[in-house]
Amino acid sequence: MSAFLTLEPVVTATPFVDSHCHLDRLNLDAHGGDFEAMMAATAQAGVSHMLCIGVDLESFPQVQALAEQYENVFASVGVHPLYKESREPQSSELVERAAHPKVVAIGETGLDYFYAKEEREWQQRYFVAHIQAARETGLPLVVHTRGAKEDTLALLREHGAGQVRGVLHCFTEDLDMALQAIELGFYISISGIVTFRNAQALRDTVKQLPLERLLIETDSPWLAPVPFRGKPNEPRYVAHVAECVAELQGVSVAELAKATADNFFSLFNKAQA
Helix, strand or coil, X not given: CCXXXXXXXXXXXXXXXXXXXXXXXXXXXXXXXXXXXXXXXHHHCCEEEEEECCCCCCCHHHHHHHHHHCCCEEEEECCCCCCCCCCCCCHHHHHHHHCCCCEEEEEEEEEEHHHHCCCHHHHHHHHXXXXXXXXXXXXXXXXXXXXXXXXXXXXXXXXXXXHCCEEECCCCCCHHHHHHHHHCCEEEEECHHHHCCCCHHHHHHHHCCCHHHEEECCXXXXXXXXXXXXXXXXXXXXXXXXXXHHHHHCCCHHXXXXXXHHHXXXXXXXXXC
């Protein structure tokens, strides 16, 4: 594959949506520390909307503030499965914070046994609290899952997550897991990892996924796609993710951009209100 190796930004008439980023944690060195300059560069790259993801309750006010400040930025509220030091999420608090008009999802939540395989009990407890909050609010879930296929799917089923749907973000697991999640009504979000040289298994999976269930993301400031791998990531680089996924799906970048944007607003329908 070669199309996604260009250094030039991939701009189409159809805007891109970055379905998962952490605007409150970006490295702004490339923009002289100027957040507005970063946002301008993002718009110039053809990115129309961003979902700024909450990873703990302590930093959620900053996430919410960014969503309030920018019309095209939305927010989620949750505690990442590796943030053990964060205050434990109670479903009632998640529900309360999710009442904000710019909060469109519950999460980032889920299970990560790759980095914390000995800490399953509290991860599962936190995960269930998020699923309960999603069901109470009717908002979709943003799920992080790594090395925890069986437990992730089991808890989603057991606690009725199919009623609210959601997304498995930054997906790197196998095709079987993706298809089982899709059966539950979930979407699969692809990050810059898909462009990495050692990610052939993921590329093979992406080829087999239905376009109507795909999202694209940066997960910035982490996981910058080729040709920026190893550098701080930004939402504008979602265009390079789109270029790679489009090639794998056998569609134009414009088609991929439109489909993933439509999928985003279908899933996070509060973002259209």
